[in-house]
Amino acid sequence: MALGGDGTVWAWGRNWTGQLGDGTVNDHATPVHLGLSGITHVSVGQGESLAVDSAGVLRYWGDNTYGQAGNGVASQNNPVLSPAVVNGLSGVVAASAGVVVLAVAAPGSVVVPDLTGTLGILASRPLLAVGLLPGTKSTTPDDRLCNHVGEVVSQSSQPGSTVPAGSRVDIVVAVQPGNGCF
Structure with a gap:
């Protein structure tokens, strides 16, 4: 290019x-x-x-x-x-x-991307924008026919919000239910 x-x-x-x-x-x-x-x-x-x-x-x-x-x-x-x-x-x-x-945002602040649907395994790395770090990674059983196991299903800070560089984004990742998929 x-x-x-x-x-x-x-x-x-x-x-x-x-x-x-x-x-x-x-x-x-x-x-x-x-x-x-x-x-x-x-x-x-x-x-x-x-x-x-x-x-x-x-x-x-x-x-x-x-x-x-x-x-x-x-x-x-x-x-x-x-x-x-x-x-x-x-x-x-x-x-x-x-x-x-x-992506490197303007100095001092980062706009939080929408991580919903992204693969949870990628969340252990810096999140889509330099200056954002993975915070708490909690899991929740997937009650949606296991279609989203391993994906981010919710996050905090909200997408589109501006946070200081170095902020942590908490994510919830869907995991397979203990009784298996149905």
């Missing part, structure tokens, strides 16, 4: 999960213009890409197996093929693509 001096983004290469952001999964041997403008930062992982614009908006595209897109969906069958805004974050100045997406 390349970031132009005018804030535009170009991408080329393998594209099996839509990581080039052109709306397809077709490989490209020459650079493709993504139609983004005002971009100040880009990052690329093996199967995902992201960009931050001058307004602090984070966009993500590519693999979404583990919920990297931050859109409430975690599925290998639902890659994000074009740059999509990651809702719930603001003031982002830099970010890093990978299985765990990290």
